[in-house]
Amino acid sequence: MTTPSRPDLPGGARPTGATGAAQWVGQVVLYGLFALAIGVFSQWPPYHPIRSDQAVIKISVTRLGQPVGECRRLSQEELAKLPPNMRDPVQCPRERAPLSMEVDVGGKRVLQRVAQPTGLSKDGSASIYERLVVAAGPQQIEVRFKDDVRPGATTYHRQASVDLVPGQVLVVDFDAEKGGITLQ
Amino acid sequence: MPSHRPASVRSRGLSGWQALERGFDSAFGSALNPLRHLGALGFLALWLLCASGIVLFILFDTSVTGAYASVEGLERLPLRLGQLLRGLHRYSADMLMLVMLLHIVREWLHGHERGVRRFHWLTGVPLVAFCFVSAVGGFWLIWDELSQYSALATAEWLDLLPLLTTPLARNFLTVHAVSDRLFSLFIFVHVGVPVLFLFGLWFHIQRLAHVSVLPPRVLTLGLIGVLALLALLRPVMSHAPATLGQVPTELHLDWLLLWLHPLADATSGGFVWALVIGVLALLLALPFLPQPARAAVAVVDPDNCSGCRRCLVDCPYAAITMVDHPNQRVGRELALVDADLCIGCGICAGACPSSTPFRRIQQLATGIDMPQLPVDALRARLRQDMGAATASHPLVVFSCEHGAAVDGRQAPDVQTYPLLCTGQLPPSFVEYALRDGAAGVVVATCREGGCEFRLGQRWTAERLAGQREPHLRQHVPAERVELVAAGPGDEPLLSAAIDRLRVRVHGLSDQPRIQNDDYSLQT
Numbered sequence: 001m002t003t004p005s006r007p008d009l010p011g012g013a014r015p016t017g018a019t020g021a022a023q024w025v026g027q028v029v030l031y032g033l034f035a036l037a038i039g040v041f042s043q044w045p046p047y048h049p050i051r052s053d054q055a056v057i058k059i060s061v062t063r064l065g066q067p068v069g070e071c072r073r074l075s076q077e078e079l080a081k082l083p084p085n086m087r088d089p090v091q092c093p094r095e096r097a098p099l100s101m102e103v104d105v106g107g108k109r110v111l112q113r114v115a116q117p118t119g120l121s122k123d124g125s126a127s128i129y130e131r132l133v134v135a136a137g138p139q140q141i142e143v144r145f146k147d148d149v150r151p152g153a154t155t156y157h158r159q160a161s162v163d164l165v166p167g168q169v170l171v172v173d174f175d176a177e178k179g180g181i182t183l184q
Numbered sequence: 185m186p187s188h189r190p191a192s193v194r195s196r197g198l199s200g201w202q203a204l205e206r207g208f209d210s211a212f213g214s215a216l217n218p219l220r221h222l223g224a225l226g227f228l229a230l231w232l233l234c235a236s237g238i239v240l241f242i243l244f245d246t247s248v249t250g251a252y253a254s255v256e257g258l259e260r261l262p263l264r265l266g267q268l269l270r271g272l273h274r275y276s277a278d279m280l281m282l283v284m285l286l287h288i289v290r291e292w293l294h295g296h297e298r299g300v301r302r303f304h305w306l307t308g309v310p311l312v313a314f315c316f317v318s319a320v321g322g323f324w325l326i327w328d329e330l331s332q333y334s335a336l337a338t339a340e341w342l343d344l345l346p347l348l349t350t351p352l353a354r355n356f357l358t359v360h361a362v363s364d365r366l367f368s369l370f371i372f373v374h375v376g377v378p379v380l381f382l383f384g385l386w387f388h389i390q391r392l393a394h395v396s397v398l399p400p401r402v403l404t405l406g407l408i409g410v411l412a413l414l415a416l417l418r419p420v421m422s423h424a425p426a427t428l429g430q431v432p433t434e435l436h437l438d439w440l441l442l443w444l445h446p447l448a449d450a451t452s453g454g455f456v457w458a459l460v461i462g463v464l465a466l467l468l469a470l471p472f473l474p475q476p477a478r479a480a481v482a483v484v485d486p487d488n489c490s491g492c493r494r495c496l497v498d499c500p501y502a503a504i505t506m507v508d509h510p511n512q513r514v515g516r517e518l519a520l521v522d523a524d525l526c527i528g529c530g531i532c533a534g535a536c537p538s539s540t541p542f543r544r545i546q547q548l549a550t551g552i553d554m555p556q557l558p559v560d561a562l563r564a565r566l567r568q569d570m571g572a573a574t575a576s577h578p579l580v581v582f583s584c585e586h587g588a589a590v591d592g593r594q595a596p597d598v599q600t601y602p603l604l605c606t607g608q609l610p611p612s613f614v615e616y617a618l619r620d621g622a623a624g625v626v627v628a629t630c631r632e633g634g635c636e637f638r639l640g641q642r643w644t645a646e647r648l649a650g651q652r653e654p655h656l657r658q659h660v661p662a663e664r665v666e667l668v669a670a671g672p673g674d675e676p677l678l679s680a681a682i683d684r685l686r687v688r689v690h691g692l693s694d695q696p697r698i699q700n701d702d703y704s705l706q707t
Contacts (some may be wrong), residue, residue, distance in 0.1 A: 026211025043418070046435065046436055047437045125352050127350055131340065
């Protein structure tokens with residue numbers, strides 16, 4: 001069944017607002033404002049992450065710390081108490097040492113951090129990450145790093161003079177194969 | 185003495201929003217007003233993003249070394265097609281973010297986070313997050329200075345959560361740290377998350393019927409034209425290639441999409457996390473705040489339901505399904521209302537063919553009806569008012585309680601009947617009013633696109649124009665009926681329509697109110 005259409009029904013009070021030229025002008029203005037809002041704020045105002053006379057030092061270390069204690073050889077009695085499949089004569093502590101790091105720039109302490117190992121048994125690696133904004137130009141950097149809490153453990157130390165150009169990123173990392181603390 | 189409660193932020197905001205909509209109506213007309221099509225505009229932006237994104241992806245080199253060059257290679261496409269594609273893609277994303285924000289504001293101002301619409305609200309909240317994630321991820325693919333800044337800022341921000349053993353930011357320490365594998369992650373973020381967005385969008389609109397996934401054609405073409413023009417006049421340009429050993433000192437940020445990064449720089453990553461989690465939690469909590477009692481839902485009367493499916497077709501919220509009729513012959517169906525989905529608009533009652541007031545039965549029982557305002561009560565009041573009318577040319581005004589207020593339109597010759605929605609009005613009531621003594625009938629809907637229940641205005645206009653069932657019969661004189669689209673704040677428009685009809689019917693006083701008398705009464 002088709003529904004008879006009746007276009008004759010008065011609808012004169014439909015709110016059409018302005019008509020003709022005024023309506024066209026209104027539309028152009030509103031479309032223009034829309035374009036202006038998007039066109040402007042998609043690129044302006046410019047943003048400056050750092051000032052033009054600054055540089056960045058990134059301290060980033062991820063490392064598995066040393067075991068918190070020395071390995072120990074079990075006695076025969078102790079071994080006998082263990083199930084046969086677990087009779088490892090040498091037992092080492094599972095927990096790892098936290099990483100500790102201190103960074104001085106220009107003689108001033110800018111970072112002092114201790115990062116705990118991850119994992120429920122604290123047997124995972126630990127991480128330190130920090131981004132420091134400093135003044136560009138010559139800088140004296142001193143870094144101390146430790147990943148061992150056993151008596152007599154080594155504290156890695158590095159002191160360097162760097163000339164940071166504006167915007168430069170200097171990365172402070174630790175790589176045992178490269179001799180310890182690295183600056184790149 | 186009447187108490188004057190201070191207007192709430194929401195009601196003040198709603199008044200302001202409605203004034204803004206009326207302003208836009210002046211330029212576009214209410215049917216083409218973009219503020220009344222924000223959801224559909226979001227879809228348009230999404231389709232533009234998908235279309236331009238697919239072409240861009242074909243031309244894109246998905247490697248860390250080739251990405252930048254391939255994006256710059258777009259400049260070499262003929263007819264500035266590269267600029268057009270890139271600009272359309274970026275500016276559509278900006279448009280999506282803008283209309284999404286406006287859509288949230290509009291729906292909240294109308295109280296649409298409550299009741300049945302809670303589902304739409306809650307399924308919409310994750311879409312905001314998906315939209316931001318995929319938009320930010322898109323900037324990383326170019327692998328210029330802005331990509332470098334955004335990717336690193338995002339990584340540092342995510343590293344504040346104790347989720348990963350190794351900080352994500354370590355992936356951006358040196359040039360050698362950024363690999364093609366990391367770039368694959370970027371691509372997943374920008375292409376995979378939008379797939380999640382689309383999936384979420386399907387949920388968002390699942391409980392709606394007759395969903396517009398594109399705005400009206402004129403508006404669609406207008407907006408595409410504006411975005412294309414913008415893409416050519418203000419082309420999107422890359423920054424210098426990413427160099428991880430340097431921090432860019434000046435960036436031309438897209439503030440509509442990347443504002444979280446500078447905010448984190450200016451405050452802290454923790455503050456931005458608190459802000460993001462707080463806003464999302466607030467959006468998710470809003471539907472659960474104390475709210476007015478829900479409207480009564482539609483009730484089906486099996487004895488009067490013929491299973492014609494008109495209510496099923498017209499329900500804007502897909503709250504009606506058809507089941508086998510328990511008391512009738514095999515093959516006959518019965519409408520079934522899902523109370524969790526029914527919003528209580530009454531559009532189904534207006535669609536029901538058994539809602540006709542011409543039925544001779546003492547109590548007008550219809551197939552589907554609203555307990556708070558049954559058609560029988562409407563007919564009884566209409567009969568009573570027309571019987572008691574003393575004016576020579578009484579006028580009847582059927583209006584929507586969400587549209588222009590009829591309180592101030594009272595006059596000795598005017599009887600007003602506010603409905604849950606004008607979609608609740610069976611068109612035969614117009615004819616019935618004229619036969620019962622009314623000299624003219626005003627049907628006042630909300631403005632086009634401004635119906636509180638999405639489709640009431642449209643269905644009413646189509647039914648009265650004879651383009652939709654149940655329709656107003658041909659022999660009802662058009663000059664005795666005035667259809668006016670008057671939303672909240674449009675009271676002068678409604679008054680003008682009443683005045684216009686009053687003048688017109690006075691000029692028709694000698695003519696019969698119904699041209700022929702061919703209707704048949706049903707029992």
